Amino acid sequence: MEMPVERRQCGSNGFRKRAGSHEYCFSGNATAVMWLMFIAFSVVMRIAVAQGTMFSFLQFSNYDSGLTLLGDASIGQEDLALQLTQNNSGRALYRTPILFTDGSSHASISFQTSFVFSVDSSTDPSSMGEGLTFLIVPDNTTLGSPGPWLGLFNPINGSSTATPNPLAQTVAVEFDIHKDIEFWDINDNHVGIDINSLDSIFAKEASSDMQVVNLTSGHIKAWIEYDGQARKMSVSITPFVATNDYPKPAQPLLVVDVDLSSYVSEYMFVGFSAATGSGVVNHKVYSWSFESTDSSLSDFEDISPTPSPSGPAQPVSQASLFRAHDCGRLLALLLVLVLSCLAF
Known part of the structure; x- marks a missing residue:
């Protein structure tokens, strides 16, 4: 029988997930970083395609x-x-x-x-x-x-x-x-x-x-x-x-x-x-x-x-x-966003 997934708070700004015998703890910062990376990557790809x-x-x-x-x-x-x-x-x-x-x-x-x-x-x-x-x-x-x-x-x-x-x-x-x-x-x-x-x-x-x-x-x-x-x-x-x-x-x-x-x-x-x-x-x-x-x-x-x-x-x-330097600038912006989130 499959064990239910348990979701509990983990620290002041994170949460813990449990599946079966395994338990994982995610910080709020890590979650925010993952979401920002996903959004930024989507934007990069959209702009790259839009370059013509x-x-x-x-x-x-x-x-x-x-x-x-x-x-x-x-x-x-x-x-x-x-x-x-x-x-x-x-x-x-x-x-x-x-x-x-x-x-x-x-x-x-x-x-x-x-x-x-x-x-x-x-x-x-x-x-x-x-x-x-x-x-x-x-x-x-x-x-x-x-x-x-x-x-x-x-x-x-x-x-x-x-x-x-x-x-x-x-x-x-x-x-x-x-x-x-x-x-x-x-x-x-x-x-x-x-x-x-x-x-x-x-x-x-x-x-x-x-x-x-x-x-x-x-x-x-x-x-x-x-x-x-x-x-x-x-x-x-x-x-x-x-x-x-x-x-x-x-x-x-x-x-x-x-x-x-x-x-x-x-x-x-x-x-x-x-x-x-x-x-x-x-x-x-x-x-x-x-x-x-x-x-x-x-x-x-x-x-x-x-x-x-x-x-x-x-x-x-x-x-x-698309222009290579444009994507370089976008990737640099993505890196700055990730580092900023990790700093907090």
């Missing part, structure tokens, strides 16, 4: 690129760059989907991304390129059409249209080098924000601190930042400068009020697309960093490891779910 996703590619690798490549997309053997086009369209997506909206509140996360790219037609100066995009899409299997579609969308029933398609759930920033009148392009050298359509909700001629930047002039760095709390997106670009690598402009090129939670699902894929027109144009991405969080954009640090075009070869960095 962070990854950086200083260069790309054929062995384990961490990317899903569609169409023309490939990794260059010589320069270890992500080549998006050959003579058609290509798309490259980070292999793991990213949390973009909170499952319960449906609020948007914040993110920042930066990358170095180039659009080069030097192999055939008569070739026509279209440009490339940074995109946020719901799947990693769809490839958009070449030409004015930028590898981003496909024409509906073979027709060209700028009518937004809510089912597309696609957000993109286009770096467009061809004026396509069917999509109301402002010129043949512009940056625009696209939502479910190639008719940009806002676009400007490519420039950096009021100086025009030719998108086909060489290596260019772009920054895209979205604050989920302020519901605001900004885009900046700058060309490579021999004396200062890629100086970030003092003022963004584009600043747009937009609530992405209205256009994206809970999990989305991020990456790039590009397309050629006639002939061969190389659209390349040389390095790429991305970070997301459910906090404000102001909490971000600089995650822009983009060496100059002539810099040494660098390995691909590993993906991380």
Whole structure:
């Protein structure tokens, strides 16, 4: 017959438990410590998960690129760059989907991304390129059409249209080098924000601190930042400068009020697309960093490891779910709480 469990006071701030022939004494302090450790550990894990996703590619690798490549997309053997086009369209997506909206509140996360790219037609100066995009899409299997579609969308029933398609759930920033009148392009050298359509909700001629930047002039760095709390997106670009690598402009090129939670699902894929027109144009991405969080954009640090075009070869960095130093601070706080309880 199982003996009943007896519970009696043990000292001034504890209790004694008896089960069978065994008797245990727990102090109140020990109990409090155990509860605090449990609560703090739960908080640490919650914050760690909430940190979102962070990854950086200083260069790309054929062995384990961490990317899903569609169409023309490939990794260059010589320069270890992500080549998006050959003579058609290509798309490259980070292999793991990213949390973009909170499952319960449906609020948007914040993110920042930066990358170095180039659009080069030097192999055939008569070739026509279209440009490339940074995109946020719901799947990693769809490839958009070449030409004015930028590898981003496909024409509906073979027709060209700028009518937004809510089912597309696609957000993109286009770096467009061809004026396509069917999509109301402002010129043949512009940056625009696209939502479910190639008719940009806002676009400007490519420039950096009021100086025009030719998108086909060489290596260019772009920054895209979205604050989920302020519901605001900004885009900046700058060309490579021999004396200062890629100086970030003092003022963004584009600043747009937009609530992405209205256009994206809970999990989305991020990456790039590009397309050629006639002939061969190389659209390349040389390095790429991305970070997301459910906090404000102001909490971000600089995650822009983009060496100059002539810099040494660098390995691909590993993906991380949260910042190591943040968890270090949380664990240090947990230790202080435990020691404080034991002191009493």
